[in-house]
Amino acid sequence: MPVLRSREIPPVPPNPRKARYNVDPPSTPTQGREQPATRLSSPPSLTPSPKTDGSVYGSAPFSLRRSLRLYSKGSSNADDQFGLPAVEKSIGSRNGDVSKKRKLSGDVDDGDVNGGGGGNEVVESYMKGKSIAESEYIEKSERKDEIENVNRKRRFSREEKGKGKLVVETDLESEDESLVDVSFSDVELPAEEVKSPDEKLSKRSNRRTSGGRMERFRDAARRNASRFAYFNTREEEEENNNNLSVEAEREIPSVEEHIEEKVVEDWPGPFSTAMKIIRDRTANLNVRQGSSSSDQVPSVQIKWVPQKGKGKDGSKRLPPSLLDLSLRVLVDNADAIASLDHVPDAMRHKLCQMLCDSRQMNSNLLDLLLSGSPTEIRLRECSWLTEDQFSECFVKCDTSNLTVLQLDYCGQCLADYNIPSTLARSLNSLPALTTLSLTGAYRLSDAGLSVLVSSAPALRSVNLSQCSFLTHGAIEILASSLASVLLELFINDCQSIDAMLMLPSLKKLERLKVLSVAGLESVTDKFIKEIITARGDGMKELILSGCGKLTDSSLKIIAETCSSLRSLDIGNVPKLTDNSLGYLASGCRSLELLKLCRNTFSDDAIGAFLEISGEVLKELALNNVGKVGHNTALSLARRSRNLVSLDLSWCRNLTDEAMGLIVDSCLSLRVLKLFGCTQITDVFLYGHSNAKVEIIGLKLSPLLEHI
């Protein structure tokens, strides 16, 4: 026992809580929140008698942090039990109230415990209230022996550090706070209740999986405890929090550990300052307000009141434009169209798009399109076109003025052997062609491409996505004839192209501005390093979604070299951590479009990134970035003056208030995607006062028009 107490116990920083929360990669968006909820199933009790159903899993993420100290000492905690009974009881009672406010299922008995209302502020003051999970952690710990011991150990350690005072102070305020808490909880009830049915459902499923996970966490924590201790002694306060959150997040994905320490050094600058500010803000809020920012709000209070009577009436719809109406009639009567002469290109494209979408496009219409000397042909779907029809139509087409040729999904009609007779009739048959898109041409080989490229010497933009037959030889062909003119290259999903093999050719493209290698598994950090070092200066747009092997080091190089980067897509790159956002914030200052999808960035990091880069941002996609929460919302509201399009689909931590704040503050916002955000209610939908924004993905909006 003395052994345990005499050792210097580092303060438990608040952020690890959040990181701990992050550490549990939820397999479904709701599961991550469920985990803590599941522990709430047994009623609280003041005495440390555990209701040990699923006790093991309960403290999984929690134990990660706790175990740092606990398990490294590796001794029983029974002694502590008797050390602080009084404090524990009061805390227990407070926590009981917290659970009551949560109103999650199974908490029928929570009402019994009416000690103080202050459970929340204790929770908050301890953990700077990052999320429900964390508070519920404390609660659960009351009920289970081991967790209780863990809890007590922690509390003891904080008290030892002199932070115990906080407990005492809030104790006194508990009476008042309880009233405040209740009112707040009532307000939050609608949002909570939306969530709780989900939680109930996944509770059961969570128990099994989290059990094993907790064991793994414990083991990992045991192994890394010494390293953690090193970090803790180095820094206090926020730096500590930064590191721990970084580290804890890295626990599960196994990144070399020494990088993290170096990473900390690399962070100085606006991003880490912004992170600090955000964490301070949440910390201060909680200390001051106590539990007012209770339960599910990760401690940051969003003040937004829906405008009653103002804002658009959801049932009123704008009349369809005459253009749309006439296009619809045209599409319906497409066979009656005799000629498309004098119809400007933009109209032709719109018409084609609608025809392709409704599967009414046919070779007659294609003939109409190709008649005369067309300048632009855009067919976003050619799967209806047979080889013969293709040959027939294009053989007689005058391609001398063609600047744009888009034949997407042309695999059925386009092959090596019919190119010479149709598109590449002579060596200069496509003299004006600047944009070529032949996606899905699965029968196009390197040789075929060579013939095509030799006829089109002025190509500036080439899209060969999903041409699965092409190899790195295709890139060599492009480089040999188009090295000085090619600006854009899209080779998404060209699975036969090996990134490293095409690297020398790719480097020869002197003016490359847009590169898309989405979905290519062979894209590694090394590839990015090489190509960016060679061509990164002029790079304007990078699409790296689905390149699962990329890590933060790629983003570091991109940020350092691509100073004029306008658009970046790093969706579905799971290994990226908050450090990437840090690099981007300090490096790519003119980033206008950022697409994230299923990334594991934390709310703090995104918030900090937006604080710095939000002014310039025009389009932001945070699709399925599950940790997005109130910090992001606040930063968006404060910084994103120029944001036009925002995708917050599947961001289920955002409440109506947060959404309302975002929409009412981002005055340039025109499109907001909210697929999968079932937690958003009419309070937001009818209460926001931004009349120009279009909300897609919830019940009010017709779906497919906006794709």
Add this chain to the structure above:
Amino acid sequence: MKKVDTVKLISAEGMEFVIDKEAAMVSQTIRNMLTSPGGFAEAEHGEVTFPEISAVILEKICQYFYWSLQYSRGKETEFHIEPELTLELMMAANYLHT
């Protein structure tokens, strides 16, 4: 005598259509012409000429303006377009930004 503000739209053949200003404002192009501070002649005289738009089409367009106002006031009916007019109507609508 004119209680309501009106504008005159003149087709290619010279046929004149007098409609309410509010109806004409449905078209973004006309709205810009009439309200921009650039001192357009159209704004001063309240007349806009469309040398490329025929009378039939212009008539249909005026009908659309009134239908659009009706629609936004809540009365949602269908606006029928004869197929023969559609192509030209589409191009005129594109030009008028409506």
